[in-house]
Amino acid sequence: MRRIKNLFEITSKFRCHVDVSTIKPYGSGHINDTYRLKNLAGIEYDYLLQKINNDIFTDVPRLTENMCRVIAHLKSKMDLSGEGDPQKEVMTLVATKAGPYFYEDSNGAYWRMCLFLKDTRSYDVVETEKQAYEGGKAFGKFQAMLSDLSADIMHEVIPDFHNIQKRLGQLSLAIQQDPLDRVQLVSQELETIKKRSATMSFFQEVAQQLTLPRRVIHNDTKFNNVLLDLNGNAQCVIDLDTVMAGYVAYDFGDAIRTIVNTAPEDEIELSRIQLNLDLFNAYTKGYMESAASFLNEWELRSLIKGVLLMPYMQAVRFLTDYLNGDKYYKISSAEHNLQRTRAQLQLLKLLEAQGTTMEERILSEAKKRKKQFVKL
Ligand code: ADP
Ligand code: GN1
Ligand code: MG
Numbered sequence: 446m447r448r449i450k451n452l453f454e455i456t457s458k459f460r461c462h463v464d465v466s467t468i469k470p471y472g473s474g475h476i477n478d479t480y481r482l483k484n485l486a487g488i489e490y491d492y493l494l495q496k497i498n499n500d501i502f503t504d505v506p507r508l509t510e511n512m513c514r515v516i517a518h519l520k521s522k523m524d525l526s527g528e529g530d531p532q533k534e535v536m537t538l539v540a541t542k543a544g545p546y547f548y549e550d551s552n553g554a555y556w557r558m559c560l561f562l563k564d565t566r567s568y569d570v571v572e573t574e575k576q577a578y579e580g581g582k583a584f585g586k587f588q589a590m591l592s593d594l595s596a597d598i599m600h601e602v603i604p605d606f607h608n609i610q611k612r613l614g615q616l617s618l619a620i621q622q623d624p625l626d627r628v629q630l631v632s633q634e635l636e637t638i639k640k641r642s643a644t645m646s647f648f649q650e651v652a653q654q655l656t657l658p659r660r661v662i663h664n665d666t667k668f669n670n671v672l673l674d675l676n677g678n679a680q681c682v683i684d685l686d687t688v689m690a691g692y693v694a695y696d697f698g699d700a701i702r703t704i705v706n707t708a709p710e711d712e713i714e715l716s717r718i719q720l721n722l723d724l725f726n727a728y729t730k731g732y733m734e735s736a737a738s739f740l741n742e743w744e745l746r747s748l749i750k751g752v753l754l755m756p757y758m759q760a761v762r763f764l765t766d767y768l769n770g771d772k773y774y775k776i777s778s779a780e781h782n783l784q785r786t787r788a789q790l791q792l793l794k795l796l797e798a799q800g801t802t803m804e805e806r807i808l809s810e811a812k813k814r815k816k817q818f819v820k821l
Contacts, residue, residue, distance in 0.1 A: 451550075452480060452494065458548045459539050459558045461492055468494070473569055473669065474684070475774045476501055481561060491561035492539065496554055497547070501773065502686060505555040507600040509546050512538065512685045515661065518594050519587075533562060534681050565672035565680050571704050575677055576668075577724040581731025583671045583679035584663065584700055588693055589735040591661040596690035599661055606664060606687060607695045609645050609754060612761045613638075619768035627768050631783065634764055637790050638757070645757050647750045648692055656743040662691040666700040667710075693744050694751025697732065702755045704728050706792050710759075711785045718788060720795045725803055729810045737814035745811045749804040753796055760789035 452468055462484060471481040471493065478496040502508050516538065520531040538546045539558040548556045571577050605611040616638070620628050628635075651657050663670070664687035674680045703710060705728075707719040737745075766773040767782035776782060796803070 455548060455550060455556050456482060456492075456494060456558075458541050458543070458556075459492075460542055461539050461558060462490065472567075477686070491563060492558050493561050494556060494558050496556055497686070499553070499555050502555075502602060504600070504602060505547050505549075506545070508602045508686060509538075509557070511599050511602060511688050513546060514599070515591065515594070515685055515688045519590055522590050532560075536560070536562070536681060536683055536685065562672055562681055564675050566675075567669040567672055567683075569669050569703075570706070570709055571668055571721075571724055573677070574723055574727040576673065577704050577727035578731040579673060579677065579679035580668050580671050580700060580704055581728035582734060583682050583731075584666050584696055585732035585735035587663060587682045588660065588696060589739050591688075592739045594661045596659045596661050599689045601689055602687065606689070607691055607758065608649060609758050609761070610649050612758055612765070613642055616761050616765045616768075619765045623768060625768070625770050631764060631767070631786075634760070634783075634786055634790060638761060638764070641757060641793075645754055647747075648694070648754070651743075651747070656741075657692055657694075657747055658741070658744070659690045660693055661688060662693060662696045663688055664691055664695065664699075666696045666703075668700065668703045692747065692751070693736070693740060694747040695755065696751075697748045698751025698753070698755035700732075701725060701728060701752045701796075702759065702789075702792065705796075708788070710788060711781060712788045713784050715787060715791045718791045718795065720792075720799060722799065722802070726806055726810075729807055733810040733814055737811045740811070745808065745815075748807050749800060752803060753793065753800065756789045756793040756796065760786045760793065763789065 456468075461482075468480050468482050470479065472479045476498045478498075480494045482492040482494055484491055497505055497508070499505065516535055519535045523529040523531040523534065537560040539560065540546050541548045546557060550556065568576065571580070620635070648657070663682065663685070665684055667684075670682060670684040671679055672681045672683055705720050705722065705725045706712075707721050708714075708717040712718050763774065763782045763785040767786060771779075771782055774782060774785075778784075
């Protein structure tokens, strides 16, 4: 109860209609805490209030600057082109009465507020091809609209976020320290990870060759970060904490990771994890509708690398957290991070077996839309 009271006080710091009638936890994110605020009258805006995880996002002002930059860019593009509704299709942050788009409370916790987009839904697991296609359209369009925003001006809010060599370094450190004596429990998982470590360094190696542009990307393209409207059409890409520089293949791969898997990300029964390639095809089609026109050919060919890298990287991150004593991700059981690791490694093996088929599909979808496509 004390916590709720505190939340009402926090709400009052923002420029919102404060006759808030109910407040309750919302969503299934692993990092931040989200609360839905409903307005008394039901006719004013509803809001989402989020407590930003300050252990992970250590520089909230810079994170907010990134978000504001991206939001402004997307909204102004829609305004100028007359295509799309910037109020509904781009998230809107609510400023505090003091000015900034975040509030630091007396305990040093950071909060932000955004307009709640009514009549929308997000899904943890994709149910239909239409949804996968809409997800592809949403993230393809998102990247395309940001393709003329310089990645150099974005702050790196979590350094080396998708740098697999650094992530493997963190895993090695966790193995060395092994505070809970858990390394002995995960030898099989470590073996699977170790076997693939060299081939997964593709992006760090090509970074030197400058063939892949670093662009402004989302960096957390889980399917539940796209809001669908009541007709199942993509409406808005949300969860912009990690928008920063990166390779487009990271976004493509992370979306595929959550879209083609017939089971949840943390499925305990590994036999339930299957690939649905129809969903892969549908996502790729939707994605290419916007992305084929701005991606270079090296980027197109790199997409399949992202598909394999992202479940691998998530497995490395989940396992590191398990060994470190579950300090990063929210967990709902002692073995949760291990369960997530196993599920991601299982998914990776299935994806590896379908690598060639998926690569061909990516290139054929791109060719349909790109006039000068030279096979490298
Ligand atoms: P997290 O970082 O914890 O994943 P999100 O920003 O993704 O937090 O928000 C959690 C959930 O809240 C989302 O999956 C979505 O269902 C819902 N959500 C987030 N932003 C909005 C919004 N502007 N309007 C409606 N629902 C939203
Ligand atoms: C976290 O906050 P959420 O649940 O959208 C994580 C992502 C992982 C994801 C795995 C800042 O995202 O990188 O892909 O969990 N976010 C951060 O589900 O680490
Ligand atoms: Mg989210």
